[in-house]
Amino acid sequence: MAASNILEQPFINITNIIWSFDHTTNRVNILLVKRDNQPYNGYWALPETFMRFQESADEAALRLVKEKIGMALSGSHTEQLATFTNKLRTPGDRTLSLAYMTFLPDKPQLKAGYGASDARWFSMGYADNCYTFSDGQQTFQTAISSTETMFYAKFAKANLDPTKHLAFDHEWILKIACDRIRNKLDYQPNILLVLGAKFTLKDARMVYSPFLKTPVNKIDNSNFKKSHNKLFTDMGTTTENRPGRPARVYKLAAL
Amino acid sequence: MAASNILEQPFINITNIIWSFDHTTNRVNILLVKRDNQPYNGYWALPETFMRFQESADEAALRLVKEKIGMALSGSHTEQLATFTNKLRTPGDRTLSLAYMTFLPDKPQLKAGYGASDARWFSMGYADNCYTFSDGQQTFQTAISSTETMFYAKFAKANLDPTKHLAFDHEWILKIACDRIRNKLDYQPNILLVLGAKFTLKDARMVYSPFLKTPVNKIDNSNFKKSHNKLFTDMGTTTENRPGRPARVYKLAAL
């Protein structure tokens, strides 16, 4: 595609990291799509859309969720991550990405199609230097580089294998996303919205686990409750048919 | 792929909050310019520029600094704040702002001109609900609203007085900026770059003071040192000709 428009400004792209939680595997997930167009044809990538003239970026992010998963959400589930404008991030044309994160209250089945050849949930894990996302067959990981310049310097030189790497700078964007969520875990854990309206403390610890790179049973429930009870509101008790004392349920406290 | 038509995507604007420190008044300052074109002609505003096709947003922010103050800076003095895309933020045309912050190592004299009818330093203070910025004649303040929707709802209805209010949503952008700096004061106080290469603990406390909404002498030097010494590197002692023990000087520790 040839540059450019009259204004000589880059294209504006919305990139959305869509988070969910699988209550059977107790794992945090993100949505990845397999690209069906150039550039990076055949690569897995974060869902993207171009921004339209008569919408805000937040609205575009929500439209993307509706297009990909057919789920209408309120703005309270979406937040801005950052804007990525490095010149090396797109081959050929200049495109900048406004990155958002959406926290789905459940994990819907994915329909095929919608402009991509495939769309799947990838469950989150962690390694020493990075976070991992796997669908059982393929595993991708967040960028290792710690600074933007380091990342793009490597990135521009590399010829990426589509079975090991995501399209564009999406491994960098994902790194920024995971770091951001981790930093907000102790004062504004919006990531818990993936648990739906109510959750138990164990649910919450299972969400925290990969971000803290700590197994769930290593996160002490007593201490966890004490340090986070300002963030949660008690909503009563569950009635589940299983051995053991029923757990209390909480919701995120209003800021 | 759509979007190559300029009518289908908003304009991209770079807004830069340029911070400095006045060593005679011991006050933190920001640069404001008086607009000389529509919209908001005659209003004071944050410095802005349109983004060019062959530059990153970070480069555009640095170009803006060079145009406004004639100072060539490295990227390490600039950081991204957020991107503002609300539909109500610009009358008529849709324009989104990529907001950056630049921390100048000193406070240069401002030359007139450069596309604005005036450009001045405004020194920072604080009131109960907001931060204030004054040049001695006029005082502007950061937005009072606590959420984005609240701010823009009020903003769209108001007919703003140019002697009391900044152009566009700049009072909101400034609020986000001050809040961000405040939050990072205890783990990544880049705002201290306004003090130049070296600074004393008292200098640092004078920068912290308005963000914490606390008078300098209420910030205990002993405790301040203990809780921030991981962030600072000792660089020796000053030799100033004034009564009192010479202060140690520090620089920001490398992350």
Next chain:
DNA sequence: CCAAAAGTGTTTTATATACACCCATGA
């Protein structure tokens, strides 16, 4: 009554706050 799941309490340790005291310099 036992095992499983969850919640409570206590001790230890680290960090934050308040405040008293000591040191180095110029006049």
Next chain:
DNA sequence: TCATGGGTGTATATAAAACACTTTTGG
């Protein structure tokens, strides 16, 4: 040697971490 500016130390309060213990359910 005194006032001024700056650094050091201690005692107290508060919060974090580790871990032992009690409660509630199903079988």
